[in-house]
Amino acid sequence: MATLRDVAIAAGVSPATASRALSAPDSVSTARRHRVIEAAERLGYQPNRSAQALASGQSGHVGLVLPDLANPSFAAIAKGVQAQARGSRHSVLVADTDEDPRAELAIVRDLQANVDGLVLCSPRMPEEQIRECAAAGPLVLVNREVDGLPSVTFDSASGVTQALQHLRALGHRHIAYIGGPTSSWSDAHRRRALGSVDGIEVTDVGSHRPIHQGGVAAADLALETGATAFLCYNDLIALGVMFRLRARGVRVxxxxxxxxxxxxxxASYVSPLLTTVAIPLTRAGHEATTMLERLRLDGWDGHAVRLPVELLVRESTRPVPTPA
Amino acid sequence: MATLRDVAIAAGVSPATASRALSAPDSVSTARRHRVIEAAERLGYQPNRSAQALASGQSGHVGLVLPDLANPSFAAIAKGVQAQARGSRHSVLVADTDEDPRAELAIVRDLQANVDGLVLCSPRMPEEQIRECAAAGPLVLVNREVDGLPSVTFDSASGVTQALQHLRALGHRHIAYIGGPTSSWSDAHRRRALGSVDGIEVTDVGSHRPIHQGGVAAADLALETGATAFLCYNDLIALGVMFRLRARGVRVxxxxxxxxxxxxxxASYVSPLLTTVAIPLTRAGHEATTMLERLRLDGWDGHAVRLPVELLVRESTRPVPTPA
DNA sequence: GAAACAGATGAATGCGCTTTCAACGCGATG
DNA sequence: CATCGCGTTGAAAGCGCATTCATCTGTTTC
Known part of the structure; x- marks a missing residue:
């Protein structure tokens, strides 16, 4: 494997000049720069990131911590982070905590010691711990807000309101909310908006695991409330609910x-197509990574990003049935 | 940030001993080892990976290259790689090529220069290029086989056979195969097994994008063949097919x-539940990572891993309708 | 024409760690 | 009792690079 030294020798310059030619082209005369670049290509030179990192104090890595890579929502965020990081010549070190809050802190610490910045997607880590982490290095939160820390969140309160208004317009007056994990920031955030629309009564059906199975279990509870419409914490739950309803002969x-x-x-593969609040997850990954970079260069400007969400009306909602 | 030197001083030993106490505990006397470990914890010491990498020649990173993180299949593989890598104290550097074959080679090269090994999931990269990459460092292929290179694949030929036999048992005699990208290794592999079951005629409906939309487009073509059963390249296509069939009033x-x-x-959220060939994707991630480690230590034993697949009979298949 | 200067260059240093290598102390061996 | 050998330790070298600092060149200014 060719080193910078080899390139320098091949180009007839000093290692210092070779280094500059590749990373700060303007500070080297045109002729030498070309010689160096040509030599680098000829030798198939690939910079040793570890050495760069050690010498410059910048690892060239962005860390990404999330609860579950296989969950499509988090995967979408990961994709966004990845794309944006490549744009700024960074690689992504991803760590899946496997929904294990205990392992999480250790993972974050280990990662944080070796990256230029961290995108942290942890719905359940205690605020206090998050603050601790933020003190240890540049950090951007996704889908979670903590006072005084940079974050990218979604305006899900508005999503709840949009959904509620939509349902009220369809004549629904009694709605069941099927929540996600209590410890989750976004669930708390959504619950707060449950009373935002007049003329609608919302019954809380409690907390459920944010997966298909959680919805299956919740469906019966929701049905018992007599509500004519169910608002679910996420699509996976909604799909589980619809699955169970079908099994019970209740039509959606x-x-x-x-x-x-x-x-x-x-949500757009099933039948009926699911009416849902669309959340720009991939974009959140972008924004978080961009924010991280600004954070490192200029420090935090105090602004948290809150991305708009949009109700997508499809087939799973319709006017309340008129009593026979 | 505390360095190893700080720890050594705090423990009253030389840096060399401190280093050994942490990474080769057996070569240090018990008393000193404890002193070092205690000091490390007290100071919150986190090893600098870049320095370790530079000094030891081992980055501690495993590279993972895949076409699309947001695709649930690849996400599952990523999860497997991630879990296994953590087990062997490695971090995962993930690169999403965004289905762009041109960018792929550059990405792989860059990554490969800075990881201990690479898990490559590239259905479409030309064999020749793959060989080139394999020469540049430890490499394990996933869902793709290249002569002379270590790989983890699935016995999808058996999956095709299982599906075909299942369908024949149900009375189907004419089946349409809705294929994936021609350039994809696994599509070619599956196509080869299409003739493996006697008494069944298979019509090839051509290549389609391995996403929902691809299935939607393919459905009409498949219908036109007059086949009574459709075998699809993947679930996304199958879901798209079912979506389109429903729209056309054809019942599944x-x-x-x-x-x-x-x-x-x-596949288990939709109705009817999709009969499908289950592929152990996460396990493939595990296997590939394990293989990578063995590869680095002992070299390749010449064996490629081929994981078994299993037909999951659910609701989308049933006996061929008897003509009225 | 000399002095001041900006730009380009190379020698040398050090980032934090692992890993030789030589030195040391100890019990075992002859 | 001298010798060997093993287990433990520290000094020192060096991994590949960025970066500082001094040097040198060629240009501008008075």
Whole structure:
């Protein structure tokens, strides 16, 4: 493997000049720069990132911590981070915490010691711990807000309001909210908006695991409330709910309407197509990474980014059935 | 940030001993080892990976290259790689090529220069280029086989056979195969098994994009063949097919049966539940990473891993309708 | 024409760690 | 009792690069 020294010798310059020619082209005369670049290509030179990192104090890596790579929502965020990081010549070190909050802190610490910045997607880590991490290095939160820390979140309160208004316009007056994990920031955030629309009563059906199975379990509870429409913490739950409703012979949307959150791919594969609040996850990955870079260069400007969400009305909601 | 030197001083030993106490505990006396470990914890010491990498020649990173992080199949592989890598104290550097074959080579090269090994998931990179990459460093292929290179693949030929036999047992005699990208290794591999079951005629409906939309487009073509069952390259396509069939008033499985490949989550969210060939993607990630480690230590034993697949019979297949 | 200067260059230093290598102390061996 | 050998230790070298600093060249200014 060719080193910078080899390139320098081949180009007939000193290692210092070779280094500059490749990383600060303007500070080298045109002729030498070309010689160096040509030599580098000829030798197939690939810079040793570890050496660069050690010498410059910049690892060239961005860390990404998330609960579950296989969850389509987090995967979408990862994709966004990845794309944006490559744009700024950074690689992404990804760590899946496997929904294990205990391992999380150790993972974050280890990662943080070896990256230029961290994108942290941890719905459940205690605020205090997050603050601790933020003190240890540049950090941007995704889908979670902590006072005084940079974050990219979604205006899901508005999403809840949009969904509620949509349902009210369809004549629904009693709605069941099928929540996600209590410890999750975004669930708390959404719950707060539950009372934002007049003329609608919302019954809270409690906390459920944010996966298909969680929805299956929640469906019966929601049905018991007598609500004519169900608002779900996320699409996976909504899909689980619809699955169970079908099994019980309850028709969607004829008998009850269902609204999800996230707009994962499957929402447009199922029948009926799921009405859901679309969340720009990939864009959040972009924004977070961009923010991280600014953070490192200029420090934080105190602004948190809150991305707009949009209700996508599809087939799983319709006017409340008129009593026979 | 505390360095190893700080720890050594705090423990009253030389840096060399401190280093050994932490990375080769057996070569240090018990008493000193404890002193070092205690000091390291007290100071919150985190090793600098770049320095370790530079000094030891081992980056501690595993590279993972895949076409699309947001694709649930690849995400599952990523999860497997990630979990296994953590087990062997490695971090994962992930690169999403965004289905862009041109960028791919550059990405792989850059990554390969800075990791201990690479898991490459590239259905379409030309064999010749793959060989080139393999020469540049430890490399394990996933879902793709190249002569003389270590790989983890799936026995999808058996999957095709299982599906075909299942369908024949149900009375189907004419089946349409809705293929994936021609350039994809696994599509070629599956196509080869299409003739493996006697008494069944298979019509090839051509290549389609391995996403929902691809299936939507393919459905009409498949219908035109008059086949009573459709075997699809993957679940996304199968879901797209079912979506389009429903729109055209064709009932699944009453009028036609549909079989997918992969068993992505959505396959068990939709109705009818999709009969599909389950592929152990996460396990493939595990295996590939394990293999990579052995590869680095002992060299390649010449064996490629081929993981078994399993037909999951659910609701989208049923006996061929008897003509009225 | 001399002095001041800006730009380009190379020698040398050090980032934090691992890993030789030589030195040391100890019990075992002859 | 001298010798060997093993287990433990520290000094020192060096991994590949960025970067500082002094040097040198060629240009501008008075």
């Amino acid at each position: 949307p004829d008998d009850v309407s269902v609204v999800g959150f996230d707009d994962i791919g499957a | 499985p009453d009028d036609v049966s549909v079989v997918g490949f992969d068993d992505i989550g959505a």
